[in-house]
Amino acid sequence: MAIFLKLPAFPGDAPAGPDTIPVLRYSTDHLPPADRYQAWLRRDWPRRTQIYRTEPSEPFNTSWESAQLGEVTFVYTKITGMRWERRRSDIRSSDFDPIIINMMIEGLAQGDMDGRAFYEPGGTLHFHDLGRPSLHVSSASITYSIVIPRPLALQLFGTLHDLHGLVVPAAVAEMLFAHAEQTRRALPRLEILAAQGLGRVFQELAVIALAEVRPRSLPVVTSEKLLLQRVEAEIDRRLGDGKITIAELCGVLGVSRARMFAAFRAEGGIHHYVARQRLERARAALADLTRAEPIGNIAHRLGFSDAPHFSRAFRTRFGMSPRDYRALVAASPAEDTPG
Numbered sequence: 001m002a003i004f005l006k007l008p009a010f011p012g013d014a015p016a017g018p019d020t021i022p023v024l025r026y027s028t029d030h031l032p033p034a035d036r037y038q039a040w041l042r043r044d045w046p047r048r049t050q051i052y053r054t055e056p057s058e059p060f061n062t063s064w065e066s067a068q069l070g071e072v073t074f075v076y077t078k079i080t081g082m083r084w085e086r087r088r089s090d091i092r093s094s095d096f097d098p099i100i101i102n103m104m105i106e107g108l109a110q111g112d113m114d115g116r117a118f119y120e121p122g123g124t125l126h127f128h129d130l131g132r133p134s135l136h137v138s139s140a141s142i143t144y145s146i147v148i149p150r151p152l153a154l155q156l157f158g159t160l161h162d163l164h165g166l167v168v169p170a171a172v173a174e175m176l177f178a179h180a181e182q183t184r185r186a187l188p189r190l191e192i193l194a195a196q197g198l199g200r201v202f203q204e205l206a207v208i209a210l211a212e213v214r215p216r217s218l219p220v221v222t223s224e225k226l227l228l229q230r231v232e233a234e235i236d237r238r239l240g241d242g243k244i245t246i247a248e249l250c251g252v253l254g255v256s257r258a259r260m261f262a263a264f265r266a267e268g269g270i271h272h273y274v275a276r277q278r279l280e281r282a283r284a285a286l287a288d289l290t291r292a293e294p295i296g297n298i299a300h301r302l303g304f305s306d307a308p309h310f311s312r313a314f315r316t317r318f319g320m321s322p323r324d325y326r327a328l329v330a331a332s333p334a335e336d337t338p339g
Contacts, residue, residue: 021195023187027063036060051096051130057081057137067187070199073147076184080140083320084111085328088133097131099153099163101206103144103177110319111136113165117280117317123170123177125209127163134164135328137319144180146202156207162214172212176205227255228263235274239281243303244274278302279317282310286326295322 026043028036037060041050062079091097102109103125110119114132128134131150153160183198190198230253238244249270250257264270285291285298293301299310314322 019191021067021069021187021190021192021198024066025064026066028061029063033059033061036062049094051086051090051094053085053087053090055083057083058140065184068195069183069202070196071149071152072199072202073145074180074183074198074202075143075145075147076180077143077145078141079138079143081138083137083328085135086130086133091131091133094130097129097150099148099150099157099160100128100130101146101148101176102126102128103146103173103180105142105144105177107139107141107143108319109136109138109141110317112283112318116165117276117283118165118167119317120167123173124167125173125176126165126167127210129160129164131160132164135325144177144184146176146180146206148203148206152203156203157210163210166213168209168213172209176202176209179205224263227253227259228267231260231263231270232273235277239277239302246270275313276317278304279314282314282322283318283325286322287329289326289330295326298322 028040031039037056040060040062041054058081060080060082062077064078065076067074102120104120104122106122108119108121109126111117112135113128114134118126118136120126148156150160157163179201183202231249234249234252235244246257246260250260253260260270264273267273282298282302285293285302286295295310296307299307302310304310304313311321311323314320314325318325320328
């Protein structure tokens with residue numbers, strides 16, 4: 001049973017009045033450390049059934065604040081490190097499929113969002129679609145979340161297929177963070193009539209932020225773009241052959257190193273692109289449980305210097321070791337494999 005308190009959010013705040021916006025608070029602080037995780041699992045808030053399959057990565061503790069602001073829910077959370085998984089079978093048995101905007105104040109989240117790698121450090125936010133599977137880890141963190149019902153998200157954002165795991169950088173996310181901080185501070189004194197307006201501001205700021213990171217129209221196909229596509233295709237063809245050298249790519253495609261590097265500037269450089277593609281190919285190989293290719297063989301085949309190098313790079317990208325990732329995939333039915 002969840003324990004809720006309606007208390008001032010900050011020391012020195014005046015007690016909330018009867019007509020102020022209700023703020024629900026949940027915490028495991030008062031429980032013995034050994035009992036906190038199980039108590040949190042058995043809570044009946046915000047849902048009576050589990051949303052994620054979770055596994056703490058350190059001694060567990062958490063505290064939450066939640067306020068309904070019109071059609072959206074505003075949540076402030078402190079929680080210790082955790083591994084989170086949502087499978088397709090969980091989604092089928094649930095009637096809860098909102099779009100969540102998760103705003104990382106402090107901490108780090110990273111992992112796999114239905115085949116899309118994501119990395120969310122402090123100051124950034126990401127869109128999380130509870131109607132799609134996910135597998136990720138988070139450090140001890142402090143976050144704001146905006147929970148948007150799916151029908152409203154469709155009205156605000158149009159198509160939702162490209163949102164799951166989309167990370168919005170800090171410079172673009174800062175207006176949403178500022179509104180979230182000011183909203184949390186003001187909630188204890190604001191009348192309930194203000195809730196709808198606060199929620200609408202969150203919606204509008206989310207639309208503005210998304211517009212900055214979403215392409216507005218089909219890109220113009222330039223000669224540089226065509227070169228990029230040719231190089232990407234050649235890299236994809238060679239990924240399983242071990243080491244890929246810039247000299248070989250330039251020779252095969254008949255372009256200079258300078259032009260090659262210029263084409264990949266927006267991708268963070270060609271070396272970064274190749275490393276990212278190797279890791280994506282490795283992730284797919286690890287998830288292929290039928291073939292069950294040895295991890296060392298995957299590392300060698302995809303051009304990593306050795307298995308430890310592969311393991312370090314994979315952990316940096318996905319937040320877990322290759323062995324842990326394969327074990328998590330193996331724990332799911334075949335239809336639930338990410339990607």
